[in-house]
Amino acid sequence: MTPHNTYNSDVIAAVATPRGNAAIAVIRVSGEGAIALCDGVFTPKTGGPLASRRGWTCALGEVRDGDEAVDTVVATVYRAPKSYTGEDCVEFACHGGVFVTERVLETLLRAGARQARGGEFSKRAFLNGRLALSEAEAVMSVVSARSAEALKLANRQAGGALDRALKALREEAAAVLIHISAEADFPEEEIPELPRNEAVDRLFDLSDRCMKIAGTYEGGLALTEGVETVIAGRANVGKSTLMNLLAGRERSIVSDVPGTTRDVVESAVVCGGVLLRLADTAGLRDAPEEIERRGVELANERLDAASLIIAVFDGSEPLGAEDLSLLKRAPQIAVINKCDKPRGIDVSPIEDECAFVVEMCAKTGEGLDALADAVRAVTGADGFDDADGWCASLHQRDCLRRAGEGLAAAGFALKRGFEADIAAVDLREAVSALDECAGRNVGEDVIDGIFSSFCVGK
Ligand SMILES: Nc1nc2c(ncn2[C@@H]2O[C@H](COP(=O)(O)OP(=O)(O)OP(=O)(O)O)[C@@H](O)[C@H]2O)c(=O)[nH]1
Ligand SMILES: [Mg+2]
Structure with a gap:
């Protein structure tokens, strides 16, 4: 199944900053028609409506609820796909009082936006290919970081370190799989030679790399x-x-x-x-x-x-x-x-x-x-090596362990001289475990599980 099958781009809105009195609060609006919807409540001080503006531009103006002025705000327009979610987006920076923030949000909801659920913005970012799953999870770690070291780790992960490592592992495993499958399916054909001992070495090396990343879970958590x-x-x-x-x-x-x-x-x-x-x-x-x-x-x-x-x-x-x-x-x-x-x-x-x-x-x-x-x-903080990213959830660790075990099993099968198609079965499972870890071909429930731990507005 693809995770895209229930994707719905209705306009969602939420306060993205914490509740409390502050200088400013940010309200995020995202979805198909978000810019036109915001134009319904926003009157610019100068210039045309938001719909006439380019992406990544700001406009000063008023949010109005009918005749009543609610707040003076700065609206930033983002146009798909160049926004956090990959959709058309508007962010209102309004005054940060609890009451005024809620009034701005209410005005948007009355105009037809829907209150966003926890993590819904990041989920859309993932579904639109703006963020890898591990990056989306890292966003949460950046928000919740409570020490300098935690923030450093979260930022590196948000930069895609794990996702790059997973891609490399997948590519290399798939390359071995292609050789092995060709050998199994077309034994009489001349296929580019990958000597068995070399394939075995590569598989064991890949397995070690998976297990090493799986092993970062405890330290990363700490x-x-x-x-x-x-x-x-x-x-x-x-x-x-x-x-x-x-x-x-x-x-x-x-x-x-x-x-x-x-x-x-x-x-x-x-x-x-x-x-x-x-x-x-x-x-x-x-x-x-x-x-x-x-x-x-x-x-x-x-x-x-x-x-x-x-x-x-x-x-x-x-x-x-x-x-x-x-x-x-x-x-x-x-x-x-x-x-x-x-x-x-x-x-x-x-x-x-x-x-x-x-x-x-x-x-x-x-x-x-x-x-x-x-x-x-x-x-496990000592010697913690996150060069290839770190494994931030039990789900990722489980996938990486399965991948590591599959790769090792394929390596042993080849080493013991079994038929190539026996090794290919384990190797295929390993590749699909790597895909699952990266968030490819995973079910809606897994995705929802990950994003539901996010706060509203993220
Ligand atoms: N000389 C010395 N005294 C210490 C040291 N650490 C604690 N003390 C003293 O030992 C006594 C008990 O210290 P606490 O920290 O209250 O001990 P505790 O284990 O919390 O005691 P309870 O809460 O009663 O179980 C106090 O008089 C401390 O000043 C130390 O390293 N050297
Ligand atoms: Mg005591």
């Missing part, structure tokens, strides 16, 4: 979306001190009384370039009273749900029963805190369980760089 992280440990080991150090401000109350933290205290911080959604929790112990007991329960729930556990230990004291049971929760990073005090801990049980053991003094910040390194390593 860098863009952030990692659910819990700081856990026995009472009084310095969890809240560490939280405050990472947050750069006094987020949690610190005191030398064990059992200070009861509620889960949350803060989003950037550590080693990775966005961590931190939760500081109550100290794990057999709490003497009810409120703290509830806090310990909440801490345990967070431990179950977190993707990253930073276990904190007091380096000046021997390991206790709570420390040992925390180690059973498989923390990826152990912080041996209070390293300014004389050492009283045996770290070997910790080293047996945790991939990264970092000595720190949370009070002074000593060891913070080592913690940042551990965070980068654990989350």
Whole structure:
């Protein structure tokens, strides 16, 4: 099926900027007849109607609802296909008050535009070939980027890095497929020779490249979306001190009384370039009273749900029963805190369980760089290579893995000397998985799933 079969170019409109008072707000209108529809509500201060203007030009004027002036706006005209959606478009930059923005939108809806659904502008851009699927998804990442590194990644993806890599992979896989199919279908013909061992090498190389891109999912997710992280440990080991150090401000109350933290205290911080959604929790112990007991329960729930556990230990004291049971929760990073005090801990049980053991003094910040390194390593942010783009969704990862497996299976079939048409079956599946990843020949449900996560106006 083609994704174009339900394409409908009716005129849609939406506020593209966030709700709230600001200097300006942008209202987007797109679709067949969008410019004429806007002329129905827009009176230019000078010059002719929008319909008489070229694409990429602006006009100052008034939006009027009947006799009533609603707002003075700047209208930018875009003509198909040179617009974000690939359709005729008008963008009104109006004054940014919540009420006035809504009135302008309402006026447009009364004139016959339809309120756009979430992601509908980007979906049209994709259906009109203005954006590859991976680029459209990256637009969302650009909007939601919350760290410098996330924005850099999102921009590179929006620039089409993944799509170019997918195209190259597809072309090279298809070239091998043509050779193999020719060999299978016309064994007696003289076809340009692709020696078997060379075909095998190429297939394995292509498979590795697919798997490498599929492997960027975790790291990309860590860098863009952030990692659910819990700081856990026995009472009084310095969890809240560490939280405050990472947050750069006094987020949690610190005191030398064990059992200070009861509620889960949350803060989003950037550590080693990775966005961590931190939760500081109550100290794990057999709490003497009810409120703290509830806090310990909440801490345990967070431990179950977190993707990253930073276990904190007091380096000046021997390991206790709570420390040992925390180690059973498989923390990826152990912080041996209070390293300014004389050492009283045996770290070997910790080293047996945790991939990264970092000595720190949370009070002074000593060891913070080592913690940042551990965070980068654990989350896959370290060595993250997005030269060929990165895999931003589970759907893409699934397609790339299927492609990688198909290519490898084809390679093995040829290597073991099976008939070429056996390898061709796997190879065809790999090519179609690559197409699916790039958004070619995918069903409406997949497309809708992707775009429905967008905000209205995008
Ligand atoms: N010497 C030293 N003291 C520290 C360090 N980190 C924290 N402390 C002290 O240890 C005590 C407990 O710190 P908190 O951060 O409140 O510990 P916590 O693990 O959050 O404690 P609870 O919330 O009660 O479980 C405070 O007196 C801190 O000043 C450190 O690196 N060195
Ligand atoms: Mg605390």
